[in-house]
Amino acid sequence: MQRISLAHGEGGEVANELIQKVFIKSFGHSKHTQFDSAILSLREQTIAVTTDSFVVNPLFFPGGNIGKLAIAGTVNDLAVSGAIPYVLTAGFIIEEGFPIKSLKDIVKTMAEEAERAGVTIVAGDTKVVEKGSADGLFINTTGIGIVQEKRLQPELIQEGDSVLISGTIGDHGVAILSARQELGLLTNVQSDCASLTGIIHELLEEVKGVRIMRDPTRGGLATTLVELCEDFRFSIELDEDLIPVRKDVQGACDILGYDPLYLANEGKVVIIVDSNEEQKALALLQSYEIGKNAKVIGKVASCEDESGKLLLKTIVGTTKRLNRLAGPLLPRIC
Structure with a gap:
């Protein structure tokens, strides 16, 4: 058969x-x-x-x-x-x-x-x-x-802690769009789909100030960080100019009206780490092929915000609040 x-x-x-x-x-x-x-x-x-x-x-x-x-x-x-x-x-x-x-x-x-x-x-x-x-x-x-032991310490999150992402965002979402032929020949972006066990295990072994981690899948980076802010009651300010986005991913988003902050990723990790360990964590991520585009993208702005806010400092210098993804963006993404 x-x-x-x-x-x-x-x-x-x-x-x-x-x-x-x-x-x-x-x-x-x-x-x-x-x-x-x-x-x-x-x-x-x-x-x-x-x-x-x-x-x-x-x-x-x-x-x-x-x-x-x-x-x-x-x-x-x-x-x-x-x-x-x-x-x-x-x-x-x-x-x-x-x-x-x-x-x-x-x-x-x-x-x-x-x-x-x-x-x-x-x-x-x-x-x-x-x-x-x-x-x-x-x-x-x-x-x-x-x-094996308590490695994550969200209770120690404090103002000034660094927010890192292990690579470019939105790759998986655009790859799915491409496979659905909604982009025609506009892009050859590959999905970032990958297992992160090795890189995360070494990060937890070598960097003692890791507060918390998440994989920004459905809803993208923005929704993931909004959930963290609300669940643990702190605020984050991201710097739009520091967030890594491939040019072809950004181009596809510009044409179709999507925001890469809300597109799914399937091989990225977002990390909040003690600012004193920021460079050690960044160097470790960048030593892996899947982490070569890792960046520090923001800071914990306040730990006294009961509602929890995700703020974005835009490339023109203004600051706006980001919310969860509202309504369907890309169904059947994973």
């Missing part, structure tokens, strides 16, 4: 063949997969758990596909929480008629990204739905990470 049929979801011989030839071929078969649950020995560990679902459209885009996105998105959520990603589960909802070759390509990419991130996929599930009931393929992942 070259395409998924309803029989692939019935649990019989055809389903077993799919599991053996697609999933186990890429993910491997270990003692974890011999039962209806993965049996893990964590001893007396503090763990972090995250779950996410991926419905990106299209499934393949410049710089990645839904499989790479599913692994990177999940391990990044664990890493920015101060955890070392350990194991993942993966659930697949597949539409009848979906090409098996495409599924193999996606699963192979997942296995490769999991290896890069240092995680194992220990459990999974496959469901097949009738044609028209889904849009090709949806993936759900759950990740577990080990928190």
Whole structure:
């Protein structure tokens, strides 16, 4: 068979063949997969758990596909929480008629990204739905990470702390637009989709003043920082002139009326760090290929703001308040 049929979801011989030839071929078969649950020995560990679902459209885009996105998105959520990603589960909802070759390509990419991130996929599930009931393929992942010790210290955030971003913003959003052919031949921007476990682990090992981290995915950099300001009740002032944006990303945004501050990123981390550790953190980020465009983009302006505000000092010298993304910008972005 070259395409998924309803029989692939019935649990019989055809389903077993799919599991053996697609999933186990890429993910491997270990003692974890011999039962209806993965049996893990964590001893007396503090763990972090995250779950996410991926419905990106299209499934393949410049710089990645839904499989790479599913692994990177999940391990990044664990890493920015101060955890070392350990194991993942993966659930697949597949539409009848979906090409098996495409599924193999996606699963192979997942296995490769999991290896890069240092995680194992220990459990999974496959469901097949009738044609028209889904849009090709949806993936759900759950990740577990080990928190070795308290590394993040948001309670120590103070006025003057530095805000860093690990690279250019808006790349993933523009790559998706390009894949949807809304940009034609205007850009060849690649998605920044990538696992950040290595760079974040070293940052937490080497820089002692890291207050908090987030990955600015849906809603972009602005929405992520607004949430931090509101949750922890402090204000940030960003310098628009310092925020790294690729020229072709900015050009695409200018043509289509988007703001790169609100476009999704899938391989970036925003960090608040003690100003005394700013240069050490920046140098470490820039020592990695995925962090070569890292910048200091602002400061914590006040820790006495109960409402929490994100302010932007514009290139013309004025200051304006940024809010969360209001309404849909780019649906099916991840």
